[in-house]
Amino acid sequence: MTQNLAASEIEIGQHLFRFELFGLTFNGDTLLASAVAAxxxxxxxxxxxxKITSGVPGGVQLFFETITGAVRQQVDNIIGLKIAPFVVPLAMSLFLYILVANWIAVLPVQIGGHDFIPPPASDANFTYALAILVFVWYHVAGARRRGAGRHAVQLVKGHVSFLAPINIVEELAKPISLSLRLFGNVFGGTIMVSLIMAMFPSYILWAPNVVWKLFDLFVGLIQAFIFSLLTILYFSQATELPEEHH
Structure with a gap:
């Protein structure tokens, strides 16, 4: 009963350990997980x-070539490699980093029903940082291609001037939705792990935990893909010229 009650009172913002530095509070488990993923x-x-070779590739090279090819294809279809070749390394890096970060929770290391190295995306601060990075860089890309003034006008007015307030709200909502989508899905997984720990006796706990961890792998892959795909789409919108819209 005590375990079930504790599991039902899981709150956003709980961390295994924190520390203070220069008057700021740092979530140690998030920093550890981020560092491990990196x-x-x-x-x-x-x-x-x-081990890179022009001949038959090894496992690591084949993995990177597959991911790079898929990202290049997406960028080419949505934006065009000639317009934004720099998006490929950014989108690929984000996909791989988020994927590894999400899969960290599969490691069977737990303390009190919580992952010792939790997926960092279960901390909203991590997802906000990634979203702000994307937000800043696609506006920088838009300003470079359109010109700063033209980009600002296009950003506010869009193709219909009277929709300017809606356009501004939509633009501000992009990093918020991008970060909270990733956070919500991954944080839900950490809640499920805690509930499983509370619902099942220890001698059969491994069975439901394994099933959920396997599902977590799939969710982590999908969320990494969605984040990188939305990054490409946002770059496409920011670098599009008015004359290319028709």
Whole structure:
């Protein structure tokens, strides 16, 4: 009963450990998970660099080539590689980083029913940071292609001037929806893990946990794909010229 009550009182913002620095509060588990995800990608990148070949590719090279090819195809179809070639490395990096970060929770390391290395996207601060990064860079890309003044006018007025207030609200909502979509789906997974820990006795706990972890892999993949795809779409909207609309 105590376990069920504790599971039902899970709140957003709970973390295994925090620390203070320069008057700011840092979520230690989020920083740890983010660092682990980054380290995994760096190791994969150096492994790829050491083993890259023009012949038959190895597993790591094949993995990166598959992801790169898929992202290049999406960018080419939506924007065009000649217009925004720089979107490919950004979208690919975001996809891989979010994917690894989401899959961290599959590691069987738990404390009190919570993942010791939780997916960092279960912390809204992590998803806000990624969304702000995308928000800033697609506006920078739009200003470079259209010109700063023309981009600002197009951003506010769009194709119909009287819709300016709606356009502004829509633009401000993009990073919020982008971050909360990722956060909500991943945070829901962490709640399910806690509920499973509370609902089942320890001797059969592994069975439902394994099933949910496998489903979590799929959800993590889909959410990483959606985030990178929306990033490409936002760059497409920001770099589109009025004469290209028709």
């Amino acid at each position: 380290a995994v990608l760096i190791v994969l990148a150096f492994t790829l660099r050491a």
